[in-house]
């Protein structure tokens with residue numbers, strides 16, 4: 001493992017994106033967003049993705065410096081086309097539109113289609129929460145067929161994340177944010193690079209047996225070589241048995257079919273589609289009991305006696321908050337393979353690599 005200080009990571013990642021056509025602002029935004037995922041402990045959605053993002057720009061799958069096209073615009077609804085721009089550019093644009101409408105109308109919905117990879121969905125819920133809004137997000141990673149539905153051994157779903165954010169006055173928001181697969185694809189990537197091992201039953205093979213071997217998803221791979229999920233014959237399993245699989249299905253329908261990104265399926269170009277709902281709690285609750293009741297409920301929830309082997313009952317978003325404090329202070333731990341693959345890609349595009 002190497003421990004990379006945030007400033008050095010930012011430097012190499014931002015320089016890399018700037019070399020492939022992003023403005024300095026976008027390059028820094030994409031770098032910070034990826035590092036933000038590492039800081040919250042979601043290494044699967046962090047800088048491990050830099051080589052893949054560079055390849056997407058080179059292949060024309062992502063267009064740097066893109067802005068959204070607004071296709072539908074009513075007082076409470078917008079449909080916006082991300083036009084295959086960097087997700088870290090077009091997703092915050094979509095959130096800003098939703099926030100502005102919810103401020104006016106109390107409630108809004110924004111359908112974002114054809115966005116480049118929008119990373120950690122919690123980042124967008126945090127943005128809305130910082131503006132005092134509750135938000136709910138249904139997402140598809142259209143074209144990325146990775147997950148077997150409940151009862152299946154074949155892939156039919158993307159990792160289709162779901163996220164809810166709740167603002168709190170003068171405190172960090174509550175953020176529930178997860179892939180509807182047992183693990184996000186990036187966690188299989190992390191495991192394949194010598195990082196944290198996969199939990200039991202995370203994958204299912206073509207023979208219907210459960211597995212934790214990343215080669216089930218990627219086929220055989222070299223330590224520093226690319227990971228291609230189209231080469232494996234197995235699948236990640238949907239979480240939560242029939243209930244989680246059902247939520248994943250709805251993420252495909254709302255994040256995909258409803259936004260126009262289209263639910264995942266064969267022969268599709270990768271994009272994220274996100275259907276987001278924004279609610280102003282101050283408009284729903286004129287007596288202003290919301291924030292106090294959230295505070296009361298969090299204390300009640302956390303007061304439950306911990307199960308055997310558990311130190312503390314945590315609310316959604318608490319693990320990420322603690323990790324962010326710790327990693328901002330100490331740096332981001334990366335496996336040698338991940339750091340080497342980032343450095344190799346940086347050198348390939350002529351970016352500087354800082355000494356550690």
Ligand code: NAD
Pocket residue numbers: 042044045117118119120121122140141159160161162163175176177178179180181182183184185187272313314315316317318319320
């Ligand atoms: P995960 O399994 O780590 O679950 C995270 C959620 O569970 C968080 O809300 C966290 O606060 C909560 N949590 C974790 N441990 C807890 C505990 N002990 N007690 C209480 N709550 C706890 O997340 P994941 O499914 O691996 O997803 C990782 C990231 O990947 C997410 O940010 C997600 O948005 C992102 N993702 C993005 C895409 C995309 O296409 N852009 C696709 C899939 C996933």
